[in-house]
Every structure is written in structure tokens, then in C-alpha cells.
Amino acid sequence: MHEETRPIAVPAAWLLAPALLLAILVIAQPFAVNVIGVMVLGAAHVLCALRYLAGRVSLAAGAQLGRQLAIFVMVMALVRAVTTLDAGLGHHLELLGSMAVIGFACWLGLHGRLRYLAVGLVAAATALSLIELPWYWHLLAHGHNLVPLIFLWDWARRRDRSLESNQPQPRSADGWGGAGREQPGSLISAGDAARVFLTWFVNNLSRLGRTSKLVCLPARSSAPRRLRADTAQAHPRTSLGPGLKFALVNLIWALGIPVLILAGVADRFINEVSPDFVTRLADPAYVLASTAQPHSSPEMAVRFLVVFTYLQTMHYVVWMVFFQVVGRREIGDLGQRLPVVQGWRFWALALAVSVLVWLVYASNYYLGRQVYGILGAFNVYLEQPVAVWLLLTMLPSHWTTDLVGRLGRS
Structure with a gap:
């Protein structure tokens, strides 16, 4: 059965079932899953995410904006390279660059005074983040793992629209009906x-x-x-459409499970001891500090490690499995112009890049993390503007530009 004709419960189960299994695994071995997971899957997930993101936005963005986005992500990768030499300078530059692209995306996506309002809010967020830089990096690290929720919602809403466009619309007694017309008995979405x-x-x-x-x-x-x-x-379609139900199910694994972990529900089951083979690769204190909130207690540091590792692994599942299956149309659109992103060529490229990163990890874990961080900039900073434009599709069309309109219709 084609993905777009399956009941929405099927793709929802694809995500909820592995989420529950991963939550159990991460609670049992948070250090091992964190360290080994990013080593084995990190580089490949970046390439998988890039090909779906590029395919999703390519038709709506056009060649000129596509080049601008490519230049931007390359600049941000260079900034992360600077961070390996001077962490303080690199972190400040990356914050400014990240906020710049969000402001740029808002400017391109909105009309009139809303542009200035959005850019003003981004400027205020930038100033606050510069004051509380450790908190900014903490929120960015955890928030990045939740960004796929926006793309899951976007996929479900487009799937609903595709199904509706393929169904005949009955004509009612007062003359309503036909493609693109609202049924008087249907509830508002x-x-x-x-x-x-x-x-x-x-x-x-x-x-x-x-x-x-x-x-x-x-x-x-x-x-x-x-x-x-x-x-x-009422029309047979209910107010809670399949797409909205799909989004709500995703909140169970994306927010519900992390909240329970942070509340201490799983404390008695969390293994706080790093296995010996992991300790030989990375200092457990470094692993804890990389995910903990500023001035965190040891108890909360462990909880944040579990939450981050769980969401990061689900992040990998979404980009490497889910969107590679349901996103074949977007990948195919990109493949018409860039054949390397399709078929065996792409997976050969992903394997080659992964092997190179694995070799760096084999020589030094911390150096491998730095290389992965530079590579990950391509994924992180392409996600940001595309996610902003997708969120803007929820606004009335006269508030947004043609770019957002094309993205919403594509």
C-alpha cells in the first residue's frame, strides 16, 4: 500500500514503537547510547537530513535562494571550525549567525510591518542569548532534537491535503461542493x-x-x-483530522516521555555508571556536561543526559528512516537535478563519509566530535530557515510572501 493511502496510525506506530524501545534502552545505558550512537550514526544522519530538507525546499526556493542557503550553511560550518580553535569566539559567532538566518528567513517569509516585528523579536532574543550564552547553547542542543516535529507535522498536513484532493466532494442542497470548496457541515480544522x-x-x-x-x-x-x-x-471528516492526530501522537514520545524522565519518574531505573569500554573512549564527566543545564545538580545532569540521548536517537530515526521512506517524492525531485542523492550513489556516499568520520573517532574521540560538529552545521542551519517558513504557512496568506505560499502548496 502506498504511504499516502495507509491509515495514519501506521506511520504513527512507526515512530511511537521505536520511541518506547529506545527510551528503555537509553534509561538502561545512557552513556553507551550517547557515545556510540553519535559515533556510528551521526555522519550518515546529516546526509539523510540534508537530502530530504533540500528536496522539500528546492522547488519553492528557486536557484538563487538555494545558492544563498548553501553559502550560509558553509559559512556556519566554517564558524564551527573556528570554534575548535577558539571556543569563546566560535560560540559567539555561531549565535549571531544562527539568529541572522532566522531573521533572514522571517524577512523573506513575511510582508510589511510583520517583517519588522519578527526581526525585532529575533534581535531581542539575540541580546538575551548573548547575556545568557550557556543557557542558549543548552536550549539549542535540546531544541535541535525537536525540530523534526515541524517536518512531521508538515508531512502529515500535506498528506491530508493530498488525500482530500483525490476524493470526490459531494454537492449539498444549497449548492456547496466540488473540489476546493468547503462543506457546510464540516468542522473547522x-x-x-x-x-x-x-x-x-x-x-x-x-x-x-x-x-x-x-x-x-x-x-x-x-x-x-x-x-x-x-x-x-457533518461531513465524514472530523475536526481532529488524521494529520492533527498524527502530530498529537508524536507529542507523546517527543514531550511526554522527556517530561516524565526530567520529573524523576525513571530515576530508580537509570544506570548512572558508564561502561568501561565507553569510559576508555570518553570521560563520563565530559558526556554529562555536554547535555546538562548550567549549574545543574548531579541528579538533573543525569536526567538531562538521558533525555538528550533519547531525543537525539529518535532524531536519527526520523531523518534516517522515516523521511527516507515517506519522503521519496521530495528526494526524487532533488534527484532530477542532483543524481547523487538517489539510489546506491547516495548510500555509498553516506558510507564513505561515515567511514572517514569513524577513522577520526578511532584516533581521538574528542577530535571526532569536533569533525562531526562541523559536518552537523550543514544539517542544523538548513533546518532553521526551512522550519521557519513551514511554521509561517499557518498564517493567513496575505501576511506571508509567495515563498511561503509556494512551500505550503508544494
Whole structure:
């Protein structure tokens, strides 16, 4: 059965089942999974993520923006190389570069005053991050592992739309129906509800300086029309569409399990002792410090190690398995212009890069982590702008640019 026609429970199970197994494994051996996992899978996951990300954005972005993104990620990889020589300088440069690309993405994705508002918020976040730099790196390290949630939601929403476009729409007694038309009995979707509310909020916000009265959501307008429908005549599609259900299931493994671990529910089962073969590779104190919050207690440091290792491994599963299966269309689009990303050529390249990184790890674990960090910049800093544009697709179309519109429709 084709991926787009399977029940949404199938891809949800693909992710939830390994998440539960990985949570048990990581709780039992957090040091081993952390150290060995990044050594074995890290380099290959970067290439897998890059080919899906590039394929997802390539048709919407165009050649010129594609070149700009390529230059940017290469600059950020160079910044990480600087970090290996001067950690303080490199961390400051990477923070500024990361915020610059987020601001750049907002500028390209929004219209008018919203551009300035978004860039202002990014500037404020940059200033705060410079003040609290250790906290910024802590949040970036853990937050990066959650970025695939945005792409999972994007995939599920596009899958829903593809299925709807392939289904005949019945015509009702009042003349509604047909492709692209709203059924009067169907309930409003989460995305439509967000657009209606945001439009209403901004319209009222603009009135605050002129009047003390706020307008209500219009009783008879095209946007919230489905909210007024008689549920007795509801369209078979429910308000919690399959895509939204899929996103909610992902929150179980992405947020629910980490929250329970950080709350101490699994403390009695966590193995806090690093195996001897791992200790010979890396200092356990270094492994703990790389994931712990600033000024963390030993207890919380271990919990954050478990959470980070679990989410990092799920991060690998999502990019290396899930999107390589369901993202064949995006990969195929990119492969028409770049054949090396398809078939055996890609996997041969991934193996070759992995072997080179493994050789560096074999000589020195810490040097291997530095090389992996430089390689990982390509993944991290391509994710950021694409994720911003995908999130902007939730806004009303007249607030966003054609770039966001093309990405939302593709």
C-alpha cells in the first residue's frame, strides 16, 4: 500500500514503537547510547537530513535562494571550525549567525510591518542569548532534537491535503461542493481556526488606538463558516483530522516521555555508571556536561543526559528512516537535478563519509566530535530557515510572501 493511502496510525506506530524501545534502552545505558550512537550514526544522519530538507525546499526556493542557503550553511560550518580553535569566539559567532538566518528567513517569509516585528523579536532574543550564552547553547542542543516535529507535522498536513484532493466532494442542497470548496457541515480544522483567530486578533489590535470597542468574530463570513454548521449534517471528516492526530501522537514520545524522565519518574531505573569500554573512549564527566543545564545538580545532569540521548536517537530515526521512506517524492525531485542523492550513489556516499568520520573517532574521540560538529552545521542551519517558513504557512496568506505560499502548496 502506498504511504499516502495507509491509515495514519501506521506511520504513527512507526515512530511511537521505536520511541518506547529506545527510551528503555537509553534509561538502561545512557552513556553507551550517547557515545556510540553519535559515533556510528551521526555522519550518515546529516546526509539523510540534508537530502530530504533540500528536496522539500528546492522547488519553492528557486536557484538563487538555494545558492544563498548553501553559502550560509558553509559559512556556519566554517564558524564551527573556528570554534575548535577558539571556543569563546566560535560560540559567539555561531549565535549571531544562527539568529541572522532566522531573521533572514522571517524577512523573506513575511510582508510589511510583520517583517519588522519578527526581526525585532529575533534581535531581542539575540541580546538575551548573548547575556545568557550557556543557557542558549543548552536550549539549542535540546531544541535541535525537536525540530523534526515541524517536518512531521508538515508531512502529515500535506498528506491530508493530498488525500482530500483525490476524493470526490459531494454537492449539498444549497449548492456547496466540488473540489476546493468547503462543506457546510464540516468542522473547522486546526489550521483554519488559527488563521481566523490571528486575523481577528490583528484586526482588533489595530483598532485599539482608535476605539475602545472590539469587534467580534463575524457572525456570517467566509472564514469561520464551518463553525456555524449543524453537526448533525457533518461531513465524514472530523475536526481532529488524521494529520492533527498524527502530530498529537508524536507529542507523546517527543514531550511526554522527556517530561516524565526530567520529573524523576525513571530515576530508580537509570544506570548512572558508564561502561568501561565507553569510559576508555570518553570521560563520563565530559558526556554529562555536554547535555546538562548550567549549574545543574548531579541528579538533573543525569536526567538531562538521558533525555538528550533519547531525543537525539529518535532524531536519527526520523531523518534516517522515516523521511527516507515517506519522503521519496521530495528526494526524487532533488534527484532530477542532483543524481547523487538517489539510489546506491547516495548510500555509498553516506558510507564513505561515515567511514572517514569513524577513522577520526578511532584516533581521538574528542577530535571526532569536533569533525562531526562541523559536518552537523550543514544539517542544523538548513533546518532553521526551512522550519521557519513551514511554521509561517499557518498564517493567513496575505501576511506571508509567495515563498511561503509556494512551500505550503508544494
